[in-house]
Amino acid sequence: MSGDTDVEIGLSDFESQAIDFFCDGVKLLGLPKSIGEIYGLLFVSQEALSLNDLVKRLGISKGSASQGLKTLRKLGAVRESDSVEGRKSYYQPDVELKQLVGGFIKEQVRPHLESGEGKLANLKEMVKEMPGDARSDFYAGRLQRLGQWSKRAKVVLPLLQKFLGR
Amino acid sequence: MSGDTDVEIGLSDFESQAIDFFCDGVKLLGLPKSIGEIYGLLFVSQEALSLNDLVKRLGISKGSASQGLKTLRKLGAVRESDSVEGRKSYYQPDVELKQLVGGFIKEQVRPHLESGEGKLANLKEMVKEMPGDARSDFYAGRLQRLGQWSKRAKVVLPLLQKFLGR
DNA sequence: GAGTTTGTTCATTTTAAATTGAACATATCT
DNA sequence: AGATATGTTCAATTTAAAATGAACAAACTC
Numbered sequence: 317m318s319g320d321t322d323v324e325i326g327l328s329d330f331e332s333q334a335i336d337f338f339c340d341g342v343k344l345l346g347l348p349k350s351i352g353e354i355y356g357l358l359f360v361s362q363e364a365l366s367l368n369d370l371v372k373r374l375g376i377s378k379g380s381a382s383q384g385l386k387t388l389r390k391l392g393a394v395r396e397s398d399s400v401e402g403r404k405s406y407y408q409p410d411v412e413l414k415q416l417v418g419g420f421i422k423e424q425v426r427p428h429l430e431s432g433e434g435k436l437a438n439l440k441e442m443v444k445e446m447p448g449d450a451r452s453d454f455y456a457g458r459l460q461r462l463g464q465w466s467k468r469a470k471v472v473l474p475l476l477q478k479f480l481g482r
Numbered sequence: 483m484s485g486d487t488d489v490e491i492g493l494s495d496f497e498s499q500a501i502d503f504f505c506d507g508v509k510l511l512g513l514p515k516s517i518g519e520i521y522g523l524l525f526v527s528q529e530a531l532s533l534n535d536l537v538k539r540l541g542i543s544k545g546s547a548s549q550g551l552k553t554l555r556k557l558g559a560v561r562e563s564d565s566v567e568g569r570k571s572y573y574q575p576d577v578e579l580k581q582l583v584g585g586f587i588k589e590q591v592r593p594h595l596e597s598g599e600g601k602l603a604n605l606k607e608m609v610k611e612m613p614g615d616a617r618s619d620f621y622a623g624r625l626q627r628l629g630q631w632s633k634r635a636k637v638v639l640p641l642l643q644k645f646l647g648r
Numbered sequence: 649g650a651g652t653t654t655g656t657t658c659a660t661t662t663t664a665a666a667t668t669g670a671a672c673a674t675a676t677c678t
Numbered sequence: 679a680g681a682t683a684t685g686t687t688c689a690a691t692t693t694a695a696a697a698t699g700a701a702c703a704a705a706c707t708c
Contacts, residue, residue: 330608330621337601337628344594346512348696362620367655377698382656404654411624413631428510435503442496454528455496458577462503465579472645479638514666533685543668548686570684 325372334360345420347387350376354384355393355409364397364406392419414480421473429469436462491538500526511586513553516542520550521559521575530563530572558585580646587639595635602628
């Protein structure tokens with residue numbers, strides 16, 4: 317027996333448009349469209365879906381679906397439904413804005429901020445090596461400002477999450 | 483007489499690394515690298531620079547520089563320096579984080595939010611047309627949640643700007 | 649233990665986005 | 679006016695990112 321659940325093939329009008337909504341959203345965040353498609357379909361599905369459901373309904377490749385789910389899991393935007401019968405995995409969306417934003421900040425924003433701080437430290441070193449003239453003073457001032465930016469960001473991000481909390 | 487100011491060609495080590503810092507930053511925001519390069523060079527330059535200065539020092543095309551400056555001006559990240567001699571334009575960066583974030587929100591985020599609201603309204607219409615069964619109830623619930631997201635975002639963004647203010 | 653089903657990985661292909669450069673417009677100078 | 683400098687636009691090219699699909703591995707079935 318084939319074991320496949322009887323999920324329709326193709327998407328309803330409503331589903332397509334809803335998915336489109338999410339594709340826009342993830343593009344704003346700099347994530348690939350396929351991630352918007354996957355999350356979007358899960359968002360408007362009452363039942364948890366398997367990887368193969370996603371492949372069939374969205375018409376995307378197994379590779380894309382697998383990669384996309386991986387990313388979404390890392391972001392905490394999707395979780396395996398503590399499932400049902402069998403060893404096959406079924407996925408559900410996390411629909412709490414706070415969690416979603418939190419995951420995005422943790423996985424996408426923080427790493428950038430941190431590598432930025434590293435680079436900033438390097439630049440400060442370089443200025444220290446310079447002869448102390450007007451130019452190096454100017455550089456020092458600019459770098460100080462970048463430091464402020466970075467500090468502000470680190471203060472604001474947690475606040476942001478707080479404010480989104482239900 | 484050639485009229486070109488004697489800006490060096492090529493970039494110092496310090497400049498390159500600083501520019502690199504900004505390229506990373508704009509990539510996080512989903513903007514093209516050239517914009518990071520332009521803003522970065524302006525950020526570490528004591529003197530205002532002309533379009534041609536940017537072309538020569540960064541080794542990018544006139545087209546890129548022109549387009550990049552246009553975008554940066556729209557974002558409010560760069561302004562024409564109320565200049566000096568002649569009709570040629572010279573550009574300076576705005577270095578206030580609050581302004582920069584404000585411009586980004588206004589130009590990049592808000593439009594997305596607004597088009598999103600439009601799509602949401604459409605989806606709500608579609609659900610209204612549906613027979614009132616369990617499925618349409620589920621859809622209605624999901625759409626309500628999306629509405630919450632959108633509302634939250636509209637509340638939080640101005641707060642964010644406030645908190646970044648000097 | 650052969651055959652399925654499920655899922656991952658990664659080299660290749662495809663697609664989308666950014667960059668270029670040439671044509672054009674506009675202002676400046678002598 | 680003609681020559682020069684400055685800046686924009688847009689079709690063509692290049693580049694970077696994402697999607698595909700085939701090969702592989704693991705878990706499960708009979």
